[in-house]
Structure formats: C-alpha cells, structure tokens
Amino acid sequence: MHNFLNRYTLKAAGESGQGVNSVGEILAKSLKESGLYTFGYREYPSLIRGGYACHQIDISDQPLTAPSAMTDFLICMSRVSFHVYLPTVRAGGIVIHNLRQLQLTEAEQQLVVDRQLQLAYLPAETMAIETGGKSVMSNVILIGVLWQLLSLDLEPVKAVLRHEFARKPEFIEPNLACLDRGFTEVVPGVAKIKLPFTLVPVREADALLTGNALLALAAVAAGVRAYYAYPMTPSSSILSYLSNAYQETGMLVKQVEDEISVAQMAIGSMYVGTRALVATSGGGFDLMTESVTMAAMTETPFVCILGQRPGPATGLPTWTAAGDLNVAVYAGHGEYARCVVALSDPESAYTILQKAFNLAEKFQTVVIVLTEKEIAESLFQMSELPANEPIERGLVPADQIEALVSSDRYKITDSGVSPRWLPGQSDAVFDANSDEHTPDGSLTEEAEPTKQMYDKRLRKQVSMEAELPDPVVWGPTQASLSFVGWGSPKNTLLDVMKEWNAAHPEKTFNYLHYEYIYPLRIAAFMKFVEASQRVVLIENNALGQLGALITQHTGYLFTERFLKYDGRPFFVEDIIEYLERT
Amino acid sequence: MHTCDSCQHQITTFADYFSNNLYTWCTNCGNYGIHAAVKRALTAENRHACETLLCFDIGCHGNGSDKIGGYRFHGLHGRILPFACGASVANRNLTVMAFGGDGGTLGEGINHLIHAIRGNYNVTFILHNNLNYGLTQGQASSTTKPGMIMTAAPDGITSDPIHPMRFVLSLQPSFAARTFSGDVKHMTETIRAGVRHQGFSFIEILQSCPTYNKATPHEWYQSRVKDVSTLAGYEPSNIAAAREISEDIENQIAIGVLYQNPSSRPFMERQANRQQVTTELINEVAMGDTSKLFDAYR
Numbered sequence: 029m030h031n032f033l034n035r036y037t038l039k040a041a042g043e044s045g046q047g048v049n050s051v052g053e054i055l056a057k058s059l060k061e062s063g064l065y066t067f068g069y070r071e072y073p074s075l076i077r078g079g080y081a082c083h084q085i086d087i088s089d090q091p092l093t094a095p096s097a098m099t100d101f102l103i104c105m106s107r108v109s110f111h112v113y114l115p116t117v118r119a120g121g122i123v124i125h126n127l128r129q130l131q132l133t134e135a136e137q138q139l140v141v142d143r144q145l146q147l148a149y150l151p152a153e154t155m156a157i158e159t160g161g162k163s164v165m166s167n168v169i170l171i172g173v174l175w176q177l178l179s180l181d182l183e184p185v186k187a188v189l190r191h192e193f194a195r196k197p198e199f200i201e202p203n204l205a206c207l208d209r210g211f212t213e214v215v216p217g218v219a220k221i222k223l224p225f226t227l228v229p230v231r232e233a234d235a236l237l238t239g240n241a242l243l244a245l246a247a248v249a250a251g252v253r254a255y256y257a258y259p260m261t262p263s264s265s266i267l268s269y270l271s272n273a274y275q276e277t278g279m280l281v282k283q284v285e286d287e288i289s290v291a292q293m294a295i296g297s298m299y300v301g302t303r304a305l306v307a308t309s310g311g312g313f314d315l316m317t318e319s320v321t322m323a324a325m326t327e328t329p330f331v332c333i334l335g336q337r338p339g340p341a342t343g344l345p346t347w348t349a350a351g352d353l354n355v356a357v358y359a360g361h362g363e364y365a366r367c368v369v370a371l372s373d374p375e376s377a378y379t380i381l382q383k384a385f386n387l388a389e390k391f392q393t394v395v396i397v398l399t400e401k402e403i404a405e406s407l408f409q410m411s412e413l414p415a416n417e418p419i420e421r422g423l424v425p426a427d428q429i430e431a432l433v434s435s436d437r438y439k440i441t442d443s444g445v446s447p448r449w450l451p452g453q454s455d456a457v458f459d460a461n462s463d464e465h466t467p468d469g470s471l472t473e474e475a476e477p478t479k480q481m482y483d484k485r486l487r488k489q490v491s492m493e494a495e496l497p498d499p500v501v502w503g504p505t506q507a508s509l510s511f512v513g514w515g516s517p518k519n520t521l522l523d524v525m526k527e528w529n530a531a532h533p534e535k536t537f538n539y540l541h542y543e544y545i546y547p548l549r550i551a552a553f554m555k556f557v558e559a560s561q562r563v564v565l566i567e568n569n570a571l572g573q574l575g576a577l578i579t580q581h582t583g584y585l586f587t588e589r590f591l592k593y594d595g596r597p598f599f600v601e602d603i604i605e606y607l608e609r610t
Numbered sequence: 611m612h613t614c615d616s617c618q619h620q621i622t623t624f625a626d627y628f629s630n631n632l633y634t635w636c637t638n639c640g641n642y643g644i645h646a647a648v649k650r651a652l653t654a655e656n657r658h659a660c661e662t663l664l665c666f667d668i669g670c671h672g673n674g675s676d677k678i679g680g681y682r683f684h685g686l687h688g689r690i691l692p693f694a695c696g697a698s699v700a701n702r703n704l705t706v707m708a709f710g711g712d713g714g715t716l717g718e719g720i721n722h723l724i725h726a727i728r729g730n731y732n733v734t735f736i737l738h739n740n741l742n743y744g745l746t747q748g749q750a751s752s753t754t755k756p757g758m759i760m761t762a763a764p765d766g767i768t769s770d771p772i773h774p775m776r777f778v779l780s781l782q783p784s785f786a787a788r789t790f791s792g793d794v795k796h797m798t799e800t801i802r803a804g805v806r807h808q809g810f811s812f813i814e815i816l817q818s819c820p821t822y823n824k825a826t827p828h829e830w831y832q833s834r835v836k837d838v839s840t841l842a843g844y845e846p847s848n849i850a851a852a853r854e855i856s857e858d859i860e861n862q863i864a865i866g867v868l869y870q871n872p873s874s875r876p877f878m879e880r881q882a883n884r885q886q887v888t889t890e891l892i893n894e895v896a897m898g899d900t901s902k903l904f905d906a907y908r
Contacts, residue, residue: 249900301700
C-alpha cells in the first residue's frame with residue numbers, strides 16, 4: 029500500500045461488455061455506504077465487446093476528486109485486461125482473477141516477485157453456478173472475495189445489490205448467495221488487509237454522480253426547457269440523464285440528426301425566448317461553429333457544453349484531454365464577443381452551467397462551457413448540491429415593452445448590450461439578421477453603420493470581462509512552486525496539496541485556477557506570478573493553450589510547463605513525481 | 611391566442627407587413643410576387659405581424675428579410691429549417707414560416723429538409739425553386755436541368771437533377787403543395803392552406819429567374835400548370851395519387867395542394883411528456899427543483 033497518500037485503490041478490470049462499469053458502481057456505492065469517501069475513475073475502449081476496461085475506485089476517509097495511476101487491489105475478469113493492468117499494481121498489492129490456466133510472461137513473473145504481489149485464481153464462474161447463480165454472477169463472487177480481504181461488513185453490499193435488482197427480484201437471492209460464497213471462500217496465499225481509515229456512517233447519505241449528471245441537474249436548475257444533442261462521447265450521457273428525467277421535468281429532450289441542426293434548433297428556441305442547451309465534443313462542436321457565429325451576429329444567447337476528448341479527428345473517443353480551449357476561444361469566422369468557462373469538479377459543474385445561461389442571456393452572446401471526459405464520466409461523491417444561481421434573463425421588463433421601437437433591438441450602446449425582447453411580445457418587430465445590419469436589423473453594407481455595429485458587439489467583450497470572477501488561488505499565499513492551470517488538473521493538485529504541503533514545509537506548492545477563461549482576466553494572474561518563486565503551467569494538452577492565451581494577453585512567458593496529452597488525466601502520482609523530481 | 615402586450619388592433623391588415631426598405635431584386639424576379647402572396651396569406655389568415663416569425667435562408671429570397679414586416683430571422687445558408695423548427699416548438703402561439711432556395715435547401719442543407727419532414731414540426735416552408743444559385747451569379751443548383759450551360763459549367767451540367775416533389779413525397783410528408791411565382795392568387799391560397807395545416811407544410815414555388823434562368827420564365831410555367839383542385843375526383847389525402855400527378859414537371863405541371871394528411875400530428879403533440887402541459891417552453895423558464903433528482907443518486 030502506498031505509504032504517502034491517504035488513499036487505497038481498487039480496480040475492477042475486464043473487457044468491454046463484461047459489466048466492468050456496473051461492478052465499479054456497485055463497489056463505489058457499497059464503499060460509500062460503508063462510511064468512506066470514494067472517487068470512481070473509468071477507462072474503457074470505443075468498442076461494445078472486447079478490448080480492456082476498468083472502473084477504479086480510490087477510497088479514503090478524506091474527500092477525493094482525482095484518480096491514482098497505481099492500484100492496491102486488482103480484480104481481473106479478462107486476459108487482456110490482466111496483462112494491461114498488472115503493471116499498475118502497487119508493491120504488496122493483491123490481484124484476484126478468474127482466468128483459468130493464465131500464463132504470465134517472464135517479465136510479469138519478475139514483476140510479481142519484485143513487487144511482492146499476491147496473486148490468486150478463483151474459478152468464479154464455476155463457483156457462481158455451484159451456488160445456484162449464473163456465470164455473470166462471477167462478478168459478485170469477486171466482490172465477496174474483495175470484501176472478505178478488506179475485512180469490511182457485508183451488509184452495505186447486500187443493501188446495494190437488493191436495490192440494484194429491485195426490478196428483477198428473482199436475481200436478488202442468487203446474487204446474495206454468490207456474495208456470501210465469495211466472502212467465505214478461502215483465498216490461498218493472500219493476506220487480509222486492514223484499511224487505515226475510520227468509517228463514518230454519515231457518508232451513507234452522500235450521493236455518487238458523474239460530472240455529466242451534475243450538468244444535467246444544473247440544466248434543470250437553470251430553467252432549461254429544451255435539450256438538443258447528437259450522441260458523442262463524452263457528452264452522450266447528458267442526453268441519457270435528461271431523457272430519463274423528462275417525465276418529471278417536462279423538458280423537451282430531442283436527439284437531433286446532426287450537430288449543425290442541434291445548434292440551429294437551440295438558437296431558434298433561444299431566439300423565441302426559452303432556455304435551450306446543447307452538448308457535444310470537439311468534432312461536433314466543429315460542425316456547430318458556423319452556427320455559433322450566427323448566434324453572435326444576431327445577438328441570440330447560446331450555451332454549448334463542449335466535452336473534451338483527445339483529437340484531432342476521431343482521436344481517442346473514450347479518453348480524456350483538455351485540448352479544445354483554442355477551438356472554444358477562436359471558434360468561427362469573424363470577430364465577436366464570447367465567453368469561455370471551464371468546469372473542474374462537481375460543484376463547478378453544477379454552478380457554472382447556471383451562470384453560463386445568465387451570462388449568455390445578459391450579454392446576448394455565446395457561452396462555451398468546457399468539460400473533459402475525466403470530469404464528465406468520473407464518479408464523484410457529494411453530500412449536498414451547491415445553492416442554485418438566481419436566474420437573470422436580461423430581457424426588457426414588462427413595463428417597458430410598450431415604449432419599444434424596432435431600432436431599440438440593436439441600439440448602439442456604451443456597454444454593447446441592447447434591449448432584447450421576444451417575438452410575440454411587442455409590435456416593435458425586428459429582423460435578426462446574420463448579414464451586417466442597422467439597429468432594427470435591416471441589412472447594410474455601408475462603412476460607418478458597419479463599424480458602429482461591429483464595435484457595439486465587441487464592446488460586450490469588455491463589459492463581460494468586467495463582470496467575470498477572477499481566477500482563484502488554492503493553497504498558501506507563499507509557496508516554493510506555483511501551478512497555473514484550468515479544468516481537471518485542479519482536482520489532482522488539490523488531492524495532493526494538503527498532505528504534500530504538510531509533509532514538505534520546505535517545498536510547498538499553490539495553484540491558480542482559471543474557471544472563467546475568456547474574456548481573460550489578467551490582474552489576479554499578474555499578482556500571483558509576481559508573488560511566486562517558480563511558476564509551472566499545468567495543462568492536459570500538448571501546446572499549453574491557456575499559457576499561450578495568457579502570454580498573448582500579458583506578455584508573460586511560461587518557462588516551465590507540465591503538460592500531459594496521452595489520453596489520461598493527471599494522476600496523483602504524476603503530481604507527486606513532478607514535485608519530487610523538480 | 612393573442613399574446614402581444616402592445617399592439618392594439620385585433621385585425622391584421624396588409625400594411626402590418628409593410629417595410630420601409632427598398633427591394634433589391636431584379637426586375638421581374640419571382641420574389642416580388644411571392645412576398646405579396648405571403649403578406650396576403652398572413653393577412654387573410656389574420657396572423658398578427660407581432661406573432662409571426664418569418665425565417666429566411668441565405669440567397670436572393672433572403673435579401674428580402676428586411677423588406678417585409680413581422681419578426682424575422684435571416685440565418686445561414688442551408689440551415690434555416692432547424693432554426694425554424696427549434697423556434698416553432700418553443701412557442702406554438704407564433705406562426706412560423708421558413709423560406710429557402712433550391713441551392714441551400716437541396717444542396718448544402720438537404721438533410722435538414724428530410725428531418726423537418728420526419729419531425730412534422732409546425733412550420734410552413736416555402737421552397738423558392740428557380741433552378742439556379744442566383745445570388746452568387748448563376749451557378750447550377752441541384753434542380754438545374756442537365757445540359758444547361760451555367761456559370762462554372764461552360765459545357766453544361768452533367769449531374770442529374772433532384773425532382774423536389776418526388777423527393778419530398780418519398781418521405782411521407784404531412785403536407786405538400788406546389789405553386790408558381792407568376793400567380794399571386796394561387797400562391798396566396800396555397801400558402802394559406804399551408805399556414806392552416808398542423809405540421810410541416812412543404813410548398814414548392816416554381817420561381818422565375820429573369821437573369822440566370824432564361825429557359826423557364828413565368829410564361830413557360832403559365833402555359834403548363836394545372837391546378838389539381840380543378841381535376842374531378844382528385845383526393846389530396848391520397849399520397850399515391852400525389853406521387854403520380856406530381857411527376858411531370860416538363861409538360862403538364864400539377865399545382866395546388868397535392869397531398870395533405872388529414873390526421874397530421876405536429877411535433878410537440880407527439881411528445882409523451884408534454885401531453886398534459888398547457889404552457890409553452892418560453893413560459894416555463896424558472897429555477898427547477900433538483901433536490902429529488904439529486905436524492906436518486908444517494
């Protein structure tokens with residue numbers, strides 16, 4: 029077991045289609061109900077059958093928001109996943125598998141010796157059938173074995189299984205029998221573990237949910253009444269969450285034929301006055317970009333969730349990255365005011381999307397909400413939702429509708445924001461024109477009116493920047509190393525920070541996190557780097573895109589950059605190794 | 611239901627759709643007649659300008675977006691249908707019309723036409739079919755006849771054309787009509803029927819283009835059209851009959867309401883979770899209760 033981080037790591041691995049994810053969810057839920065903090069991390073291929081997949085649960089008696097690279101306890105259900113994940117087992121770790129006549133390579137045999145791993149084979153499928161279950165219940169046999177070796181109470185798992193199979197009650201008893209069988213089976217050559225954590229029953233009431241589930245909840249809180257999407261990992265599950273809840277919410281949830289139509293339908297719905305949301309990934313967003321400029325030109329609010337995965341093109345469809353900041357900041361032809369925000373953790377997922385709608389409506393423009401596969405599909409533990417954001421629509425108040433004239437709609441103003449009202453509200457009708465236009469939307473190609481309208485739209489960028497929150501400093505004011513970044517690296521840094529800084533008072537670190545990225549606010553950044561001894565840019569991409577944006581706006585050059593772009597998130601070990609090495 | 615807070619009159623007049631902006635189309639362009647017919651149809655159906663949303667694609671017709679009244683949206687080339695569909699579902703009190711040319715609709719945005727028909731959104735769509743790209747100066751469109759010498763095709767078009775009505779009727783639409791830009795009265799009646807129809811109304815307007823399409827001026831159409839309502843026994847609910855009669859676009863061209871599904875259910879009426887809801891999506895923007903949804907994850 030790792031002797032520095034206050035966490036223990038379990039991994040269920042197999043091939044796609046073996047139910048790895050549901051095993052992981054049962055584990056996470058049962059561990060949470062046992063009184064622990066959990067964090068669930070998924071790796072899986074873009075396949076329906078085969079390949080290798082895992083659901084890894086980190087547990088602790090402290091809150092966790094980021095994954096480990098290494099595992100203490102590996103449950104393996106397929107040969108490919110065994111060979112892939114064996115090297116991720118920490119020294120002294122345990123590997124339980126159901127792979128008959130498994131052959132280890134020479135290197136693997138050496139690794140087992142070097143790390144003093146404890147391997148055990150259990151014929152879990154045979155055991156499941158002997159116990160009166162089906163072969164798929166071998167998963168539950170293995171969970172029973174795990175529980176036995178962790179010396180945990182079986183009741184929380186039983187409760188989770190009962191709940192899991194509530195709609196198929198005939199499966200409850202065989203599953204519970206398999207669980208007991210695994211719990212009591214003698215596992216030769218493997219010593220029991222005593223977890224060094226205090227169990228706190230209050231954790232039972234915590235919720236376990238993904239970043240995408242939180243975005244779906246945030247959409248409900250923000251008053252979104254129409255959701256349009258075309259399936260694309262890692263954003264597809266938002267469509268599932270909202271369609272599963274659509275009877276309760278009454279929301280229109282529509283899978284549309286392509287991302288261009290997704291964006292256009294949303295802009296149509298927003299134009300007439302409801303709140304509509306879309307979510308996609310890089311390729312889908314590329315298709316949307318022309319429509320994004322249309323929203324900007326017609327000053328129609330538009331909010332898009334851009335769930336990042338490695339590109340270009342199809343890239344690594346089911347893995348993580350944060351390489352689409354540039355496409356968000358520079359999306360589309362022409363020049364226009366826009367806002368780019370990036371979430372990192374469950375709280376920010378819930379809050380930022382609500383704020384994004386307020387910004388989009390108030391400034392009548394495009395807001396792009398960046399997330400990452402790592403945030404979208406990881407399983408976070410939360411006790412409560414943050415408070416809802418009050419809805420701000422920026423529409424002309426009812427008592428001022430009567431005085432409107434058509435040329436108020438795109439009136440030249442100092443802030444760049446003009447009065448916005450809705451079709452059907454007033455006989456002051458207007459044209460929302462994607463051609464350059466005069467204040468009532470009439471087409472113009474004249475130089476002076478063009479410049480006036482162009483400037484008006486761009487002034488919104490300045491007005492918006494003045495209202496956005498500053499980037500936030502995490503950790504001590506003074507530290508020997510100062511990271512600057514955005515997105516999910518925050519979670520890994522914060523998971524490491526408290527313990528590292530306490531153990532290394534001579535080598536502490538702090539972190540400046542950008543949540544509201546564009547328009548870029550620079551004052552807090554300049555103050556931060558001036559007070560820093562050593563600044564390190566940390567990003568889940570190869571070009572250091574936030575760094576380049578900051579350099580463009582401030583002239584500040586990042587001499588040290590910690591960049592990762594292999595489809596994997598920053599693991600806690602990555603940060604520790606970096607701190608130790610440098 | 612009349613929702614506008616500020617307009618006083620209850621009867622729509624032709625003047626309500628007036629615009630001060632000057633037209634910029636060629637002399638004898640079919641768009642003049644089409645605009646007149648749209649205004650006449652909306653007036654005759656008493657659709658208030660403040661509750662009408664006219665959505666324009668990019669093309670010669672789209673340059674008329676600021677030359678007519680009502681709320682308007684002038685979108686992107688080929689993309690006006692999903693915009694109009696998204697608008698129509700959010701506020702069913704609006705009369706939503708969309709306009710596109712044969713270029714944008716049957717070239718760049720042809721997929722949108724397919725899915726607008728499938729969804730049966732309550733939108734009246736006018737296809738301005740003048741057999742070429744006018745605004746970009748006379749290139750071929752998907753409906754240009756083979757062999758025609760066009761800009762960028764000095765030896766004539768080599769691809770086979772799309773027959774718009776054959777294509778649309780193959781998709782089982784709920785309303786399909788054809789008219790031509792030389793007959794304002796016939797266009798007016800056809801558009802009125804489309805506006806009244808609950809669901810997606812596809813109206814192909816055979817349109818003259820005096821500048822780039824000399825082959826089929828108004829006179830050419832005038833001498834060939836035949837209104838199906840004058841045919842004894844023509845039954846617009848029979849799609850097989852519509853398919854048969856709409857085939858000929860060279861000699862005797864059928865116009866009028868070719869097909870209408872009398873039991874058409876528009877998009878929003880098909881939504882299982884909206885059956886008991888009486889409000890519109892635009893009236894429902896309020897902070898939603900997430901506590902129960904969150905509790906399900908505990």
